[in-house]
Amino acid sequence: MPIRTGPVVVPAAVIKRLPMYYRYLQVLVDEGLERISSRELSQLMGITSSQLRQDLSYFGEFGQQGYGYKVTELYQAICEILGLEKQYKTVLVGVGNLGRALINYQGFSRRGLNLKGIFDNNPAIIGENINGFTVRSVEELRPYLQKEGIQIGVITTPASAAQEIADILIAGGVTGIWNFAPQHISTLEDVIVENTHIGDGLLSLFFKMKHQERLELK
Amino acid sequence: MPIRTGPVVVPAAVIKRLPMYYRYLQVLVDEGLERISSRELSQLMGITSSQLRQDLSYFGEFGQQGYGYKVTELYQAICEILGLEKQYKTVLVGVGNLGRALINYQGFSRRGLNLKGIFDNNPAIIGENINGFTVRSVEELRPYLQKEGIQIGVITTPASAAQEIADILIAGGVTGIWNFAPQHISTLEDVIVENTHIGDGLLSLFFKMKHQERLELK
Structure with a gap:
């Protein structure tokens, strides 16, 4: 076809x-x-x-x-x-609760996401094993990206760290960023940023509860 | 205005x-x-x-x-x-990684979500304290809903449990469900369900990486 x-x-x-x-x-x-x-x-x-x-x-x-x-x-x-016939080499940065939820999510590899490494800057969790991945220090991120040929970076850091991490990812050759931090990320033109704002769903829910009579599909 | x-x-x-x-x-x-x-x-x-x-x-x-x-x-x-001038009394069911990420999220109360109780069916975590909330048994959910006048239920369980939990929530008088389980939920007509499929962002990212030349906004 x-x-x-x-x-x-x-x-x-x-x-x-x-x-x-x-x-x-x-x-x-x-x-x-x-x-x-x-x-x-x-x-x-x-x-x-x-x-x-x-x-x-x-x-x-x-x-x-x-x-x-x-x-x-x-x-x-x-x-x-x-584009799911490809496998994209991926890193995740920011191993908090949301990061852990994503690392443990079973559906990613089926969708072509090949998670290679996970990173955080908190010494208390560096070295910890999560679903078969060892948490590495963010200081190792830049050389890791080029050595492994990483294509996608997932950002699950606090908002304040997101741009700095994005800059490292882009400098390391990543061409796609999946950003969960509530922070606009500036990039080069040929880098794609997909923002997932989890809280948006809550606002839609509130709106629909308030305006039931004004919805297209009930 | x-x-x-x-x-x-x-x-x-x-x-x-x-x-x-x-x-x-x-x-x-x-x-x-x-x-x-x-x-x-x-x-x-x-x-x-x-x-x-x-x-x-x-x-x-x-x-x-x-x-x-x-x-x-x-x-x-x-x-x-x-509808953010209201405060909605809310429960969360399913205290895994994603549930914990949401419980710890600071932005909810500013957006009018008044989290009252968190529930799970895993005996190993019932009684645990997370961000000031004690994990309760799912068996207590139904009576809790009516006693507290809960309006919104957040479902962060596995897919297999989502409909059963939704049925309990609806029977208990909840009128809004924020569903994160990858499972379609059937409800009564006057209950609003908002589905948040976190993995959809990944698929959009893949599509945009593959078809850069066909995007409206680069």
């Missing part, structure tokens, strides 16, 4: 829905489902079927009129669109 | 941006900035100024031609739109 690789710009809203497609299709693959109509799949995900078809049209021709989608084929295509 | 409370439906995409407005304005308030133009504010947030004005138009009249926005006034309006 060919992936269109032309210069068509993909709207940010479409990019945001791709992880949802991946999650739902992964469950359907695991359940052994062979095919699904665009109506069924869109209902499952709480979007319209025209939205689903339009989103997928950015990436190629999927599904057949009257037949629907082959689940495994669509899942594999989404994986390819997302 | 009046908040329009009519039946105008707010698009999901606008709701998703509200937490970002809150975050940026909070920083500007903390920095003591008095006013900001819609151009400056939109540039800071990486959206167009027409987008900003259109988003805010769902909630009332903000800013003045040639003057811009009064920062504190806009921040307070966003807080009111988000």
Whole structure:
């Protein structure tokens, strides 16, 4: 199934829905489902079927009129669109509670994240073993990045340390940063920063509880 | 500043941006900035100024031609739109690494989340003290909810336990659920569920690293 690789710009809203497609299709693959109509799949995900078809049209021709989608084929295509056929060498910096939660998360390697090293600046935990990884000193970070050819850095430090760590990661050749610190990170143009603001979900919840009557989908 | 409370439906995409407005304005308030133009504010947030004005138009009249926005006034309006003038009594269920990260997070009470109790089913940690909260047994959850008048439940259990916990929360009168378990939760119609899938950020990062040339904003 060919992936269109032309210069068509993909709207940010479409990019945001791709992880949802991946999650739902992964469950359907695991359940052994062979095919699904665009109506069924869109209902499952709480979007319209025209939205689903339009989103997928950015990436190629999927599904057949009257037949629907082959689940495994669509899942594999989404994986390819997302770049999950690669394995990215990754470090995590900041081994607090959130860092530990991520280090222990089972789903990362399935998604192509190859965690190589974990770092902190707290002498009390340097040397500690977490899920098979030994906590290293941040002082070792810079040389480690180049020696191991690290591509992605995950920042789970306090806000005050995030930019300094990002600077080290970028100087060491990292091209993708997954930032959990509540701090805007400035980078070079060719470094991608993805910010995950966990607390945003709480604000959305509050809003929806207050304005139930004004929501598109109840 | 009046908040329009009519039946105008707010698009999901606008709701998703509200937490970002809150975050940026909070920083500007903390920095003591008095006013900001819609151009400056939109540039800071990486959206167009027409987008900003259109988003805010769902909630009332903000800013003045040639003057811009009064920062504190806009921040307070966003807080009111988000429902942050209330305090929501909350429990958290599932005291693993992610649960601990949330319990230790300083930003919750500022955002109106009043954490009252934390629960787990692991005898090894029941009774443990975390950031001033004692871990209670899940068996105490149902009566606790009604006695304390709990409004929000945060689920940080494994996927396999999430629906069972949600059922207890709903039976106990909770009207909002913030779900971190990678599991779809079925609820009654008047219960709001906000899902936070932390791993989605990783997939977005992979996509952007692979398709740099197809992004709207570099």
